Amino acid sequence: MAWAALAPELILAAASLLLLLAVSAGGRAAGEVQIRWGGATAFIFGVALLALVPGLGVRADLWSGMLSLDPFAALFRGMFLAAGLLVALVSMDFLRQRAGGRGEYWPLLVWGVLGMMLMASSRDLLMIYLGLELVSLCSYVLAGYLKEDARAVEAAIKYFLAGAVASAVLLFGISLLYGVAGSTSLDAIARAISGAGAAAAGGAGAAALGYAALVFLVAGFGFKVAAAPLHMWAPDAYEGAPTPITAFFSVGPKAAAFAALVRVFFTGLGDLRQEWAFAFAVLAVLSMFVGNLSALPQKNIKRMMAYSAIAHAGYILVGLAVGTPMGSRAVAYYLLAYLFANLGAFAVIVAVSARGEEIADYTGLARRWPLLAWGMVVYFLSLIGIPPTAGFFGKFYLFSAALEKGQVWLALVMVVNSVISVGYYYGVVRQMFLAGEAPGAAPVGGGTGPAGPACTVPVTGDAGVMGGGPAAAGRPCPAVSAVVVATAILTLIIGIGFERFLAWAAVATAVLP
Numbered sequence: 001m002a003w004a005a006l007a008p009e010l011i012l013a014a015a016s017l018l019l020l021l022a023v024s025a026g027g028r029a030a031g032e033v034q035i036r037w038g039g040a041t042a043f044i045f046g047v048a049l050l051a052l053v054p055g056l057g058v059r060a061d062l063w064s065g066m067l068s069l070d071p072f073a074a075l076f077r078g079m080f081l082a083a084g085l086l087v088a089l090v091s092m093d094f095l096r097q098r099a100g101g102r103g104e105y106w107p108l109l110v111w112g113v114l115g116m117m118l119m120a121s122s123r124d125l126l127m128i129y130l131g132l133e134l135v136s137l138c139s140y141v142l143a144g145y146l147k148e149d150a151r152a153v154e155a156a157i158k159y160f161l162a163g164a165v166a167s168a169v170l171l172f173g174i175s176l177l178y179g180v181a182g183s184t185s186l187d188a189i190a191r192a193i194s195g196a197g198a199a200a201a202g203g204a205g206a207a208a209l210g211y212a213a214l215v216f217l218v219a220g221f222g223f224k225v226a227a228a229p230l231h232m233w234a235p236d237a238y239e240g241a242p243t244p245i246t247a248f249f250s251v252g253p254k255a256a257a258f259a260a261l262v263r264v265f266f267t268g269l270g271d272l273r274q275e276w277a278f279a280f281a282v283l284a285v286l287s288m289f290v291g292n293l294s295a296l297p298q299k300n301i302k303r304m305m306a307y308s309a310i311a312h313a314g315y316i317l318v319g320l321a322v323g324t325p326m327g328s329r330a331v332a333y334y335l336l337a338y339l340f341a342n343l344g345a346f347a348v349i350v351a352v353s354a355r356g357e358e359i360a361d362y363t364g365l366a367r368r369w370p371l372l373a374w375g376m377v378v379y380f381l382s383l384i385g386i387p388p389t390a391g392f393f394g395k396f397y398l399f400s401a402a403l404e405k406g407q408v409w410l411a412l413v414m415v416v417n418s419v420i421s422v423g424y425y426y427g428v429v430r431q432m433f434l435a436g437e438a439p440g441a442a443p444v445g446g447g448t449g450p451a452g453p454a455c456t457v458p459v460t461g462d463a464g465v466m467g468g469g470p471a472a473a474g475r476p477c478p479a480v481s482a483v484v485v486a487t488a489i490l491t492l493i494i495g496i497g498f499e500r501f502l503a504w505a506a507v508a509t510a511v512l513p
Contacts, residue, residue, distance in 0.1 A: 075336075076117075334398060
């Protein structure tokens with residue numbers, strides 16, 4: 001039964017190998033290959049998502065407790081599969097126009113999601129590290145996937161160098177904890193750092209080693225979630241990477257790192273709660289102010305969203321800073337709300353990238369393609385925290401968790417930063433609805449015809465083959481439009497039906513100490 005519950009991971013592992021073989025055998029001649037591989041990848045994620053359903057009630061440990069299939073893992077595994085499905089749908093037309101017949105993107109995306117699922121299910125630091133490295137290695141390659149684009153190559157190199165340092169820091173922290181507990185199991189570490197266990201393990205020396213490990217783990221995970229002051233890689237990686245991959249970075253690896261972070265600190269380091277809660281409170285405040293204040297002057301929408309992601313990491317860290325069950329529930333609910341709102345916003349950015357990536361390129365979008373403009377409004381309302389969207393209830397529960405713990409100052413910092421964030425989100429909305437278009441400006445779609453999203457992306461060389469020719473001009477890409485509609489509806493449903501989704505988050509986090 002336990003192995004049956006692991007069916008989604010097994011499906012992804014087998015399918016990624018088959019995809020790699022198929023892509024290798026398929027050659028690079030056909031421009032439509034991205035649609036075929038993209039459709040196959042979306043189908044794989046859909047099947048894995050369905051395979052997850054029968055195992056939702058199963059609680060089992062595998063591989064001597066290194067993997068734990070519990071409600072906490074089930075919630076995040078579902079989120080990652082949904083994110084993979086949406087990113088695959090958004091990527092198809094973009095890559096068809098930008099990457100021709102190269103199809104290695106798809107098995108890399110599947111492996112990345114597989115690594116995220118392993119991170120969420122792990123109760124052992126080594127398994128978490130292996131999952132993290134699988135995600136990271138796929139992310140470095142995907143960031144530089146458009147190798148003819150100098151910005152993408154630069155982003156990949158910067159991301160790789162910073163990621164390698166962060167991995168070393170994290171691994172050093174894990175080795176210190178192994179020195180304290182003699183094991184990498186979170187349960188064994190929890191016993192070792194508890195009162196009696198610490199005395200048996202070496203008293204003050206072991207405690208000092210434990211505190212040092214704490215610092216390295218906070219720094220390592222802080223980099224992975226792009227928390228200030230460990231966020232320097234994020235703006236360049238977000239701007240340079242292919243836009244669908246930026247969408248993937250903004251939700252997938254970030255949510256996986258938060259899932260691992262919650263599991264490690266609540267389960268393994270619960271007795272040091274007071275110390276790590278203070279560290280996360282400092283990171284939360286820095287991330288909120290650095291992210292929001294840096295996003296205000298941005299002209300490039302991907303850089304703006306990068307700084308916005310840093311600010312949202314700060315909001316989520318509030319749930320860890322309070323260190324209570326309500327805090328962990330709020331983190332799980334907020335990540336669910338953030339996933340669909342942010343992916344939806346990036347689906348719009350993918351569509352409009354035909355015209356450019358500057359905020360000025362969004363001028364008149366509401367007149368040319370109202371579906372995208374109104375979808376973006378819903379996502380921004382959720383990211384700001386306006387009712388009845390999911391983001392409002394996510395921030396409300398984080399706010400309530402801080403008040404419950406008596407950390408009124410942290411709640412006030414959240415409110416102030418939410419107000420600041422209105423400035424840069426409103427700048428895009430004003431551009432879409434109120435700003436006039438300059439005479440002679442190219443329409444959305446790169447001037448190949450009437451306005452439209454990604455299907456009309458202008459392409460050099462084989463534009464006609466890629467579907468961006470006059471015949472396709474002005475038509476929305478069905479996959480991108482479907483993602484925009486689906487994520488907007490889910491953003492509203494998760495907000496309006498917040499009680500049910502919060503109950504799911506409560507069941508999921510009930511397994512944590």
